[in-house]
Amino acid sequence: MDEKFLETFVRRTVDTADRTLKKYAFTPSGKKRPERKLLSKLSYNVESFLRDGENRVLVLYGLRGVGKTTMLAQIYFDLLSRVPRERLVYLSLDRLYPLGISLNDFIMAYERLIGERAEEFSAPTFLFIDEAHYDRNFGTAVKALHDSANNLMIIVTGSSSLPLKLDPDLTRRAKKLRAPPLTFTEYLLLKKGVHIPEKLSDALKDAFLSCNFTGIESILGGVLLKFSEKDVEDYLVHGSLPVYLNSENPLEDAYEILRKIIEVDLRHEGLSETTREKALGLLLLMASGESLTYDTITSTLGMSRDAVAKLLEKLEDLEVIFPVRAYGSIGKVARKTPKYKFLASIFRSAVLYEFGLFERDSKTLGMLLEDVAAFYLHILAREKRLRLHYDAQKGGADFILSGGKMGIVVEVGWGKKGTKQVLRTMKKTGLDCGVVVHNGKLENRNGVWFVPRELFLLML
Template identity: 35%
Template sequence: MVQPDDLTVEHLTNTPSLLAPYNKPHRRHLHSWLYSKVRTYLEGGNPDTILLLGIRGVGKTTLLAQLYFEAMREVGPNGVLYLSLDRLRALGMELLEVIDAYKRLVRPEKAILLLDEVQYERDWDLKIKLLHDERRFFIIATGSSAIKLRESPDLARRALHRELFPMTFREYHHLRTGLELPELTGRIMRGDEISMPPIMVDVETYVRAGAMPLALEMEEWEVYERLTAMLDRVVYRDLREVHEFDAETLDRAFDLLHLLAAPKGERFSYERLSKTLGLAKGTVMKLVDALEKAGLVQRIPACGPPAKAVRKSPKIKFLAVPIKSALLFGSGFNLNRKEVFASLLEDVVAFYLFLLSKSRNGRLCYEPGRGGADFVLELNRERVVVEVGLGKVRKNQVERSMERLGAERGIVLGERYEISERVAFYPWKAFVAGF
């Protein structure tokens, strides 16, 4: 059996070669904030604990690898300890055993702990709280989006929390080319005139696959293969962080994902999903809840008072749109077919609106019923109707939705550019490229 002292020495020696493949040249936008926290600590600041959450494949391990090599240049290889908690679990070892060995062998004055996939450690939140309370370490711990459900209130009060989401187009384009694009989303949501960005071929590639970092380094079909394989771990490991599902129910989660990914998947109500899958409605609702808490999808409620909206099934949109593409690709769909691509585009728009509502404490909903608005974004008590259409969307159709919903503005994302007082039409590529 491996002893904690032996593992610690081996880890300190071998971590550079272990993390080298993850030390990518491209830096996610969140990297600069994390690195500034590390630098502040190394320059005499107080030790922090940061929980970095996100779906698998979004780049959490890459961020830790980049921070590891940057910090190592400041404090040397013994001043940074990277631990993969799934590996510790496989070796039958516990986190605190290894940390105690590290303190005894190295006796660091200023140390940085990088803890990857903490959900594999039993009572992870209690152990990180104990380490935090020692005030000897700067800690960055990563985990699936679902682990915050199991986090103790004590740690929640102590730790800083950041979620790493899939990339927007501007981040994707910057990491691919090194070029910055202007931010247009604010002007578009206000219905202002814009300078059209250059039309880039990779906007369409982004809609299909570009939101996940894998797209920066491999062919599109390889991205889909990797994401399909990754879904196994999300379903059979991460969903269990949310609810205690049995193996048969988890098997049906894949069928549910395929139904939701279908071009007309948003039209499925909980009742129809229950009937199609042969599962109780309550079980379907729990599965969708688990998929949302694991960071795969978002549920967009119907507009209206909560008591009325809860009676309507939500729209269910993929947050990581390349996972939807992978499911469709694996089922034989042509992703460039107009109906299929339009479905992917609508999920990208929903993802952008999700980020806007989250960052500005807003609310996102949809208007149920035939002819209802695709999305309604409420920010600062002002409502904006958002329609997505590669076909024709008429101005009077949008105005009727605005009247029903009491909205101040209407935005149509399609093929044309036309600004009027209350309804503005923008090319969808400008909207995607501007966020």
């Protein structure tokens, strides 16, 4: 690579970063874009570095489209008033990749331009590396910088599989932040400016985990008047990714995100073109809501079981989908095909829309609500170190969240629901907590809590 060309490229990259990032941090009218809750954690780590040099490598990873670049842009502009522009280096590796420029090449050219080696930086310097998964060797370059530079903070973003590609030693030392899809409370904040008090969300979460909603209604105040039933539906259909904020057709744009995941990210994950071509068919089978087995998938798509397993594994690594495994012995779990849920419910909507199958009816909304309920339980399972399963027996409940001395059987429905499925699974598992998420009032029937879907959605 010609050094003069490379240095010109680096200089232009640094000089134009604010123009590159402006559209992510500000609206066309110049107003600051709303901030996700996760941004406060990013800001805390940045301030820690400026104060005492801690947290020098931060990895922000998650599903494509969750707003990682927007959060980088917001951090960039916050720092721009306090840190010289030449000390704020933003680069997206998807721009370097087609030019054949490695991250290491870029860093060495930046050192020449600033007149200092990384280990000698005389002032706090920030390196924002976006779309890191485009450079297979980025982990080596980041580790070398981390080991040598004392006045440098590196913030790396990439797909959900990014932590898997880090050097093991760096993985232990780096701060990792996972950017999930939007919860309903974030949707209300970003879309309508409606702030749900954190104390209320925490109280609802505690009530759910303790299986006791007594007294919850007394602390709601007027919060339920701040949004409508349509807001709930809109969130389920297209509100789980920030793309809805500025899109005329969020489902078309969400499908474009999916297409990039399939054509670009799966290729970087090493899947063959033949296997990638089957990915949309697989997602359509999942989006249709039919009960799937490995045999059904292999026969419908004309794929081997190994190829199906590999494709599912990579879609799971990229957090397009996630598995909810059967409850029971290890043998039963191994035999039964997991229930695969979309981490962002908008992807189910987008796939159905693309194939002309989307209807905003009770069946589709019910499937979307089950996706979101699974996503919420998935977050709780990670946060509380619990296990998430489903009851594979006929007529069993949708979900079982358990671990240690606690366990909750959960049934989710758009329309009317009874206690039959929950009680059957409670009896089978020996658990004494049952929750039905439904469209109705908060009440306890025969020891089972019926929780309005609005309250369930407000707990995260």
